[in-house]
Amino acid sequence: MTSKPYVAVAEGVTKVFKNGKLEVQALRGIDLSIEAGDFVALVGPSGSGKTTLLNLLGALDQPTSGEVELVGQRLTKLGKAQRAKLRLGSLGFVFQAYNLVPVLTAAENVEFVLELQGVGKAQRRARALEVLGELGLAELADRRPNELSGGQQQRVAVARAVASRPKLVLADEPTANLDTDNAEQLMQAMETLHDEHGVTFVFSTHDPRVVAHASRVVRLVDGKITSDERREER
Ligand SMILES: Nc1ncnc2c1ncn2[C@@H]1O[C@H](COP(=O)(O)OP(=O)(O)OP(=O)(O)O)[C@@H](O)[C@H]1O
Ligand SMILES: [Mg+2]
8 A cells, every 4th residue: 555645545444333243334345545635525325434434534443354544554553552642643533513621711622632742831822822813713712612602612623623733634524513604614614724724624514515615525325435526616
């Protein structure tokens, strides 16, 4: 597997979940290469395997067979601690339910990841405020999550995900809990981060308006990729 130009590669990936005697074939042979600078929408019906694939690309879970390579490292060759280190150093995550720490302010939520990475206090404060500013949240830096709207909380979550300049940001239905306006704002914020800072995103969604922002659309059906299209205009 040559990996240099790719931030993530899945090769022949399958995933089987076993619940007692019941086996679910969640992924049935996925080949997918994510390039630096990609802005990918992962679409497909409920149960088609989107979350499962994102979890594998994010080194949060392991394939039943096949190989996932992240920033040039084969995940099967890494132990649990090494995978955690890889996640912290190279990946950003955005979840459906924001997942901010309730007792921390917006800025502190963003700084938290930088602190784990060993970034000094002054530098992480500056970086947090810079990223929050880019997402239109400069005024809200000192508010706690319960003092923010859902849309604002999710933009803080995106700020947190990109603050450490990860190689790849994975977002599982980031707009699922947002109304149309907030979903649009979030997508525009992600698009700006992509266009101006080259942030690589892979996000899953059910919403055609969210898909419209993508420059590449990967469609999953029954655990298989049925189409993978690049688009020039959006
Ligand atoms: N931990 C698990 N144990 C057993 N089965 C699972 C588990 N996680 C997922 N599955 C099954 O694997 C298949 C793919 O699920 P997945 O969550 O990846 O789909 P999805 O495309 O994200 O769906 P949705 O759009 O509803 O979020 C489904 O049949 C699901 O029931
Ligand atoms: Mg899902």
